[in-house]
Amino acid sequence: MRSMPVPPPSHANPSRRGVAWEICPRTPPRLQVEVAPDQQQYPRCPKLTRPQLVPGFAIQLWWDYFGQKVALRNARNEEVYRYDKSEGLEGRFWCQLHQDFYASVVLKKGKAPIVPCRYVDWAYFEKLDDPFFNEAIAKCKEFGLYDLMGF
Structure with missing residues (x-):
């Protein structure tokens, strides 16, 4: 006698509390965090964005550090924080190395998750x-x- 096929697993139910609820029932659904007025609220997880151009500054050529361990190691040997922050870069970056690494390595992975x-x-x-x-x-x-x- 042939056996019956196994039914497919049920799809995830987002309204179900899940395993974490049985383990830690007192865990709040999310931390209550006070947000400063200068911080932006996101309804979902923020997405990584490409570095933007700063108006009024000359555009510099960028360096692709993806797969170039030696070039990255040599660039990191220089102490970048002894200089003032570069005003020609977006506010997230201190120096050109940070911007180049972010654009060529972090963003290269496709869907870099922010969880x-x-x-x-x-x-x-x-x-x-x-x-x-x-x-x-x-x-x-x-x-x-x-x-x-x-x-």
Whole structure:
């Protein structure tokens, strides 16, 4: 007798709370963060954008650092922060090296993700008093990751 075919897995349900809810039911859906008036609010994750031209400044030729480890290593040997910030570059970059690296390496990967941050509810795991969790918490404290992961 032939076996019946296995039904396809159900599609993801975005309204379902998921595994994280069963593990940490007190975890808020997102952190409450105060936004300064000069910061821009995005309804979704922001997308990476190409460097823009600054009006009034001469356009410089850019260097493609993709796959050129030696050229990048040599360029990084120079201490760029001893000079003033270049006004001819967009506000995100301090020097031409930063802009060239961003445009040729970071953006070259196609869909470079910007993902929402998550954090660990340490108080919940400490209250469980599980030996495995206690060992993981101790290791995170030992490596200095405890505060960072709980932020």
